[in-house]
Amino acid sequence: MATTWLPPAEFIETLPRATAYACLYFTDTHGRPLQLRATWQPELWQWPGGNMDPGETPWETAVRECREETGLVFEGRPRLLATHFTSHRAEQWPANHIGFIFDGGELTDAQIAAVVLDPEEHTEYRLHALAEWEREMNPASFRRLVEVDQARRTGATLYLESDDGH
Structure with a gap:
């Protein structure tokens, strides 16, 4: 099989497209996951x-986005809980999407009370037990929550x- 060497910039053009996200998974001291309601959906x-x-x-993204979206300054160490690959869907998003979900640990009552949402991104936050989240979420997103x-x-x-x- 003959291969032709391509300069890096040309070779990259032949590869599949992907974007990436990163986030922190928090619970309260009772193990209830914290989630934010998106303004756009x-x-x-x-x-x-x-x-x-x-x-x-990815770690820098998770910490920055957490600070921007909640006002919480996370100073823990990176512990990866999951990676998430979402396949290309041309009508919705013209690239694959790869996610890094890090453990944010447990938030105290004082930390939860200090959450200040960015109103352009999220309208509210909630802490629920998994059974309660099941009633609030679509099945695919809920399965991901349970697995994480x-x-x-x-x-x-x-x-x-x-x-x-999602």
């Missing part, structure tokens, strides 16, 4: 996080794939 609940900026690492919660409880790192756009 009110039925969508998210963890504090967002898309990576050029030159950022289990990864946190067991100490295992998880790999997820989806094509649901």
Whole structure:
């Protein structure tokens, strides 16, 4: 098989496109996950996080986005709970999307009370037990929540794939 060497910039043009996000998964001291309601899609609940900026690492993205979206300054160490791959859906997003979900640990009552949302991104935050979240979320997003919660409880790192756009 003959191969032709391409300069890096040309070779990169032949590769699949992907964007990346990173977030922090928090619970309160009772193990209830914290999620934020998205302004742009009110039925969508998210963890504090967002898309990576050029030159950022996934960890830097998670910490920055958490601060911007909640006012919380996270100073813990990176512990990856899961990676999430969402396949290309041309009508919704013209690239694959890869996520890094880090463990944010447990928030105290004082930390929760200090949350200040960015009103352009989120309208509210909630802490619920998993059974309550099941009633609030679409099935695919809820499955991801349960799996990430289990990864946190067991100490295992998880790999997820989806094509649901969430």
